[in-house]
Amino acid sequence: MYFERFLQWKMVERQPVTKYSFRQYRLLGKGGFGEVWACQVRATGKMYACKKLEKTHMKKRKGETLAHNEKQLLEMIDSRFVVSLAYTYETKHSLCLVLTLMDGGDLKFHIYNMGSPGLSSERVQFYAAQVCCGLHHLHQNDIVYRDMKPENILLDDNGHIRISDLGLALKLSGGELAQGRVGTVGYMAPEVIANEHYGMSPDWWGLGCLVYEMTAGKPPFREANERVKRPEMERRTQEEEEDYGKMFSCEASDLCRSVRLQGSLPFHTLSRPVVQVKSLRL
Incomplete structure (x- = not known):
């Protein structure tokens, strides 16, 4: 039988x-x-x-x-x-x-439509750790994601997240670097905006923007309902430093600030923040 x-x-x-x-x-x-x-x-x-x-x-x-x-x-x-x-x-x-079917909606909906804007520090820590695991897997396969934003982070029925939409992702083989102004305005790293060569650093920049938005309930370089034209948003990203209010712990603000340094690291060291982030308490 x-x-x-x-x-x-x-x-x-x-x-x-x-x-x-x-x-x-x-x-x-x-x-x-x-x-x-x-x-x-x-x-x-x-x-x-x-x-x-x-x-x-x-x-x-x-x-x-x-x-x-x-x-x-x-x-x-x-x-x-x-x-x-x-x-x-x-x-x-x-x-x-x-x-994979993700029935829980995207992270942007949870940040802005489930009570007051923003998430608790425990949820921020939980989601950030899982995003790190997803990025770590991509980077182990020499894939740079390049489109980190709340709309692309989906939740399942049990509240766990997965990274989605790899349309802008790129396979980097043989230690090569990427170049190209791709991504979403407001989440693009300075080296992407400047059309420089880069490795995995845009993904860590995007993670910092994600942690900031989950914590503050607004994107890092504009207010929640503010409409900013592309040139102004790119200028803010390259020249201004984001504001950290009382909702940020020292560890959370240090994490968000540290991603600014990733663009200057050698290509072969750009997966190291994964180990550091796991030990942080946000």
Whole structure:
């Protein structure tokens, strides 16, 4: 009986993955190239998030390389702190990535819409440690993330987080450095804004911005509802120092300040802050 059941599952596994392999449910969110839907595998009943990248949108915005790059990087990753790729398929209109389902929403929603803006020091410490674990795994695989922001940190049903959206991530092989003004305004590191060469330092800068926003309930270089044009935001990031109020402990402010130094460190030392952050009490 068990051998027959084994053969049945093998037959299921050998079938090609298409849109008919899934049941589609509610819309979870929208992105620059398409939508994300909750879906269920018909054969197993397991739930996933299906990221549909519209081919026409990608072609207009020349995003084919980004989509292919994200798929390749997700295939390399196996971490409980980074979203995992389960299946891929395409339809006439879309390229589809079937990913880990995160039902708890994104971190930005929890910072601004669950009571007063900001999170408790215990939650900040918990989320920062898990983000560090996710970054550490990416850096071990020579991947620089480059898009750290609350919207890209997702929570599951149990309150644990995973890093999502690797569209701007880049594989650095052979100790090479990256160059390019990519990321989200307000979270881009000074070396990225200045179009300099960099290694993993933008990720640690983004972690500092994330810890600051979780603690203060606002981004580091502007007020919560302030609208700032891109040139002014870039000037503030490069020239001004963020303000630390009474909600910051000494350890939290020291952590946020220390990421400013990462851009001047040698490339081979840029994964060391992971060990230091784990011992901090925020």
